[in-house]
Amino acid sequence: MTTTSATTPTQSSQSSQPSQSDQSAQSARPSVAGLLRPFGRSFAAVVALQVAGAVAGLAPLLAVAELGRTLLSPGPVDDGHVRTVVAAGAAGLLLHLLCTTASSGIGHLLDGRVQLALRRQLAARLGRVPIGWLARRRTGELAKVVGDDVGAVHPFIAHTPGELTSAFVVPLISLVYLCTVDWRLTLITLAPVILAVALVPLMLTPARQREERDRDAAMGRIADAAVEFVQGIAVVKTFGGAGRAHRAFRTATDEFTEVFHRFVRGLAGTAAAMQTLLSPPFVLLAVLTGGTALITGGGMPPADLLPFLLLGLGLTAPVAALGHGFDDMRAAHQALRRIRDVLAVPPLPQPARPAVPRGHRVELRGVRFGYEDGHEVLRGVDLVLEPGTITALVGPSGSGKSTLVRLLPRFFDPGHGSVLLGGADLRDLDSRELGRAVSFVFQDMRLLRASVAENIALAVPHAAPGDVERAARAAHIHDRILQLPRGYDTVLGEEAALSGGEAQRIALARALLADTPVLVLDEATAFADPRTELAVRRTLTSLGEDRTVLVIAHRLETARAADTVVVLRDGRIVERGTPDELLVEQGEFTALWQSGRAGEVRTGTTARAGRTARTTPRATTPGTTHGPARGEDDR
Numbered sequence: 340m341t342t343t344s345a346t347t348p349t350q351s352s353q354s355s356q357p358s359q360s361d362q363s364a365q366s367a368r369p370s371v372a373g374l375l376r377p378f379g380r381s382f383a384a385v386v387a388l389q390v391a392g393a394v395a396g397l398a399p400l401l402a403v404a405e406l407g408r409t410l411l412s413p414g415p416v417d418d419g420h421v422r423t424v425v426a427a428g429a430a431g432l433l434l435h436l437l438c439t440t441a442s443s444g445i446g447h448l449l450d451g452r453v454q455l456a457l458r459r460q461l462a463a464r465l466g467r468v469p470i471g472w473l474a475r476r477r478t479g480e481l482a483k484v485v486g487d488d489v490g491a492v493h494p495f496i497a498h499t500p501g502e503l504t505s506a507f508v509v510p511l512i513s514l515v516y517l518c519t520v521d522w523r524l525t526l527i528t529l530a531p532v533i534l535a536v537a538l539v540p541l542m543l544t545p546a547r548q549r550e551e552r553d554r555d556a557a558m559g560r561i562a563d564a565a566v567e568f569v570q571g572i573a574v575v576k577t578f579g580g581a582g583r584a585h586r587a588f589r590t591a592t593d594e595f596t597e598v599f600h601r602f603v604r605g606l607a608g609t610a611a612a613m614q615t616l617l618s619p620p621f622v623l624l625a626v627l628t629g630g631t632a633l634i635t636g637g638g639m640p641p642a643d644l645l646p647f648l649l650l651g652l653g654l655t656a657p658v659a660a661l662g663h664g665f666d667d668m669r670a671a672h673q674a675l676r677r678i679r680d681v682l683a684v685p686p687l688p689q690p691a692r693p694a695v696p697r698g699h700r701v702e703l704r705g706v707r708f709g710y711e712d713g714h715e716v717l718r719g720v721d722l723v724l725e726p727g728t729i730t731a732l733v734g735p736s737g738s739g740k741s742t743l744v745r746l747l748p749r750f751f752d753p754g755h756g757s758v759l760l761g762g763a764d765l766r767d768l769d770s771r772e773l774g775r776a777v778s779f780v781f782q783d784m785r786l787l788r789a790s791v792a793e794n795i796a797l798a799v800p801h802a803a804p805g806d807v808e809r810a811a812r813a814a815h816i817h818d819r820i821l822q823l824p825r826g827y828d829t830v831l832g833e834e835a836a837l838s839g840g841e842a843q844r845i846a847l848a849r850a851l852l853a854d855t856p857v858l859v860l861d862e863a864t865a866f867a868d869p870r871t872e873l874a875v876r877r878t879l880t881s882l883g884e885d886r887t888v889l890v891i892a893h894r895l896e897t898a899r900a901a902d903t904v905v906v907l908r909d910g911r912i913v914e915r916g917t918p919d920e921l922l923v924e925q926g927e928f929t930a931l932w933q934s935g936r937a938g939e940v941r942t943g944t945t946a947r948a949g950r951t952a953r954t955t956p957r958a959t960t961p962g963t964t965h966g967p968a969r970g971e972d973d974r
């Protein structure tokens with residue numbers, strides 16, 4: 340049986356809605372600039388303040404240089420000029436302090452606003468994308484986008500653009516001033532920078548770029564091997580393959596070492612030459628050598644050397660900024676692109692004028708569905724689920740049972756045909772309406788990192804404690820909850836962990852409390868001990884009343900208690916009728932249970948029984964049981 344969160348459809352191309360949506364995603368994808376446009380003015384103000392602060396910071400240096408030249412020049416000192424220079428230097432320093440304080444303050448506040456806005460947009464979008472899309476994301480992938488990637492915009496917003504601009508503007512102003520002092524020494528001071536820039540193309544040759552790509556690929560292989568190693572460690576150890584798995588990781592790291600050596604060897608010479616050229620001793624050596632020559636033989640006044648000694652070192656800033664500044668920008672840009680890709684996922688289309696279901700009869704009409712092109716999993720299913728009845732779905736492993744039941748809460752839409760609720764196509768229903776009508780309990784339950792009571796009341800947040808307890812009793816989990824450290828207030832995943840079976844019964848309690856007229860179950864008793872199983876089954880069979888229940892039955896007892904049994908094989912219904920009729924017919928249903936295939940399914944479910952329920956942080960959980968909860972997401 341596939342698990343809820345592991346169901347990862349990639350959708351058939353035959354008119355299956357996510358495929359169409361993927362296309363529209365291409366056209367509707369917001370640009371990176373578009374994401375930041377609402378903050379354009381504040382962002383421009385931060386950059387302007389940063390540049391103004393950096394330029395003003397040059398004033399004290401220029402003042403000292405100018406003061407030195409004035410005081411060291413032969414002849415009487417011009418007091419007025421000295422006072423002006425000192426005042427200009429002091430004013431520059433003050434302005435520098437004001438601008439950098441303001442840019443830092445506004446920049447960080449803006450950063451907070453941008454990150455909040457991006458996270459809100461992501462949360463809103465993730466609340467509206469098809470559950471099937473969410474289910475096929477790799478663990479941690481979305482957490483990375485919402486967490487790390489949003490965080491990675493920080494340097495872009497608060498630091499880098501202003502710093503990069505300053506790194507070019509400030510040396511440019513210094514250069515203009517130095518030219519007015521002595522253009523010959525200015526050229527000599529610039530020589531190390533010009534030489535360093537001339538070396539840059541050597542770092543961008545096709546060979547170097549290939550080595551960089553090889554390095555990134557080798558790094559990716561290490562990450563893959565590490566993930567594989569860690570995720571599979573229990574299984575691998577059990578079957579004595581730890582050495583083999585470890586070898587794969589070692590091979591990846593050895594490969595990386597080799598590739599990295601090649602990469603470093605290719606760059607080392609050029610990088611070392613650049614660092615030497617831009618280092619302060621080398622720049623000072625050039626200034627002093629050139630300056631001495633000009634003073635002795637070129638008629639340059641000795642005092643004019645001072646500005647070059649003070650400002651010359653700053654001329655190397657742009658080249659240094661090219662390194663880390665552009666790295667930060669590239670990282671932020673890539674993070675923004677990943678954010679943009681998530682924001683471009685089309686939400687489940689909402690009808691402009693939603694249909695209103697009349698009753699809760701469920702009907703599947705000519706339903707076809709495939710996860711991949713050319714491989715249909717459901718191949719023309721016609722099925723009616725009448726209110727007040729329980730329909731048991733049985734069939735061999737891989738026949739499409741899980742896929743079929745997931746169409747009811749609209750994890751994904753059928754490629755062909757339609758699923759109707761109360762006569763209305765699910766695609767024409769408001770998602771809140773659907774949420775209020777259908778709840779589901781599948782096998783791999785994710786509970787929230789929240790109290791037991793909150794987990795049960797997920798779909799009915801204001802439920803009275805008595806109602807929560809009643810639902811827990813009906814799901815036969817109340818006694819277990821009382822054994823937890825703080826009963827219904829115990830925070831799952833922090834104060835206590837539940838077994839897979841217990842988690843499933845919490846989810847059943849959640850669905851019972853939601854009290855939706857349609858309930859879809861992937862036999863919720865699969866993880867329980869025989870006594871609890873019997874009790875839960877009684878609850879399920881007593882649910883009838885006016886409810887429409889569809890249950891994937893792994894046990895003969897469950898199927899026998901149903902009003903209708905539907906046998907699925909290779910994505911088609913091959914038999915249907917009351918359990919007694921089917922047993923008398925001695926057809927597929929009888930053969931299925933007699934052939935021992937039921938036992939296979941049982942073994943499969945038992946194997947999962949040892950698992951501990953997964954707990955998901957509250958904010959990112961695609962609810963596995965939904966009722967009005969989905970409507971909540973949309974709000």
Ligand SMILES: Nc1ncnc2c1ncn2[C@@H]1O[C@H](COP(=O)(O)OP(=O)(O)OP(=O)(O)O)[C@@H](O)[C@H]1O
Pocket residue numbers: 340341345346347348349710711716734735736737738739740741742743
């Ligand atoms: N996320 C997915 N991506 C691609 N194929 C899938 C996915 N989930 C299921 N399938 C395929 O769809 C087919 C039907 O799977 P499904 O889980 O619906 O069968 P099932 O009858 O519920 O089986 P079981 O009883 O073993 O869970 C299988 O061939 C399976 O490989």
